[in-house]
Amino acid sequence: MSSSKKSSDGKSSEIEEAVASLTMPFNKILLTSSDGESFEIDEAVARKFQIIAHMIEDDCAGKAIPIDNVTGDILSKIIEYAKKHVVEPDEDEDEEAKKKLDSWDAKFVEKLDLETIFKIILAANYLNFEGLLGFASQTVADYIKDKTPEEVREIFNIENDFTPEEEEAIRKENAWTFNG
């Protein structure tokens, strides 16, 4: 995966893209992030992003595609995940491979802070990358599970905005959660 920072001059980046289109190998696609980072990836990897897959099918993908909504740091993480998941192992047929991939997924997400995960969710949604969207959303859900309200506030950096009376009313309303 080659990554190059574009110059701040927009015109020359267009030229760079055009040159890339002419000189790139047949089955590679070049993605450019909103802040100018370029990523050359295999077509098979690019196809994990449905919006790109559709562009390829409709033949309107030049070989260089700007991804205006996603910054380079997030796009690089998404591509990293996509490469690992180009072929999804069948749970029944290849348990070993599935386990290995799951453990890679867990390590992948362990290193990321919540804010990054949210940005990944937004980007995966934009790119229409179903697998990563589901995985990232499940990760956030897992963070929330089994946390007390105070812990949830801490994780998301929120202040309690209920008045004491409101809080009392809400707790009453949801008292069934505390009785198991």
Next chain:
Amino acid sequence: MPKYKNLLLTSKRRKSKFKKQKLHQHEPESLFPEKEVEEEDEDEGGFKLKIAAPSQEHGVQPLGNLYFNPGSVNVRNTGLGNLQILSDELVLDILGLLGATHLGILATVTKSFYIFANHEPLWRNLVLEVLKGEFLFNGSWKSTYVAAYHPKFQFSGDSESNLKIIDFYSDYLFQSWLCANLEMKPKWLRRDNITRVRGISVEEFITKFEEPNKPVLLEGCLDGWPAIEKWSRDYLIKVVGDVEFAVGPVEMKLEKYFRYSDGAREERPLYLFDPKFAEKVPVLDSEYDVPVYFREDLFGVLGNERPDYRWIIIGPAGSGSSFHIDPNSTSAWNAVITGSKKWVLFPPDVVPPGVHPSPDGAEVACPVSIIEWFMNFYDDTKNWEKKPIECICKAGEVMFVPNGWWHLVINLEESIAITQNYASRSNLLNVLEFLKKPNAKELVSGTTDRENLHDKFKKAIEGAYPGTIQELEKKAEEAKRAEEQRVSFWDSAKADAFKFSF
């Protein structure tokens, strides 16, 4: 069981344009608008909300209001913290992965979480997943769930005791509430341009409507049906007893379904739609008859292996089907036994506004709900030359839906109906063509042996009606050649005309 829910398909994305709604505040003191919600280009009254709709579900307001309150803070964002960068749909997708207890706990975190965690569709999914068709609807999906699992817990009544939250602005959630509580506007019901006929012969029906593929509303053909006299709620409950009918993803007893349909206030109410009603309750089969125009039913040659072809349909006001084309390229008839239905139809080559079929035809569905379609797209057709066909079909009347036509149906009141899909000589070639398609095996509904349906059907037809397919193909060829010749005649006539002008 997939590890992660298919989030991109489970929640309905509001890709549709959304007119900025503004609630007018009639009383300066009250922060909550009256029941009337006005729209700028309204030509009569305001929206009509369903009776007894609480004026605001927990106080969700559309984003437009925020812009009219400068300096106001959106409690949605402050209450979500870092999570606020996600859209409402993405937040709900995450909450959709949680169980009931976790949702209940989340509701106590902040006002924002309170509103998100109480979003009814989340609780509907939990109820249907866990309780299936056994649920006893208890006014809301959340209280249905809680009542089932924590029977000792007393819900302190309805919306009066729910917390009223101000300063929460969200278009998605407001629209969701609005669509759940809106009634059909009179102006959406006014246009009625379908052809109505009564007492025509079968030949006339075939030549005037079935062959040219035109919709029509038929009156008077249900006069002999015992169902018309007998089928009421009470009668059906008596005669169906404990047999369960298909309702969306679950099966339910009738009494439980009616308990739900009486209390539900939803954007997409659960609809009772059972393809095996006649097999499950044979007496129902005996109380209706296929109208004389539709007796040619070629899939009958497959006997028990035929795809689903007949349904009983029961649903409350507001239930229905958003835009779709019937599968297998079949035609259909729909008979209203009690109640009334509003129909909107577009011909096969005209995609309704707001509908995005996938290129291979695999997805012939409309992403928006019925009410949302009326709110956001109905008016688009006002200035079209070719207007859609619209009508209200009342008890005792039968709609003919020609094959390939887009159609949308909404019940204007609680309705009981029967519908059947069929293939006759008029559309047999289309059906075979459809079944030949490479993705047909996914699209074919209601059959266990999807792959061979085309071959099976074709063989069975040739067995029962030898030579029919060839005959129809010959006729189609001749018609096509005649059309081509006609065209070339006019082309050459034009050419001659040019010559003469020199």
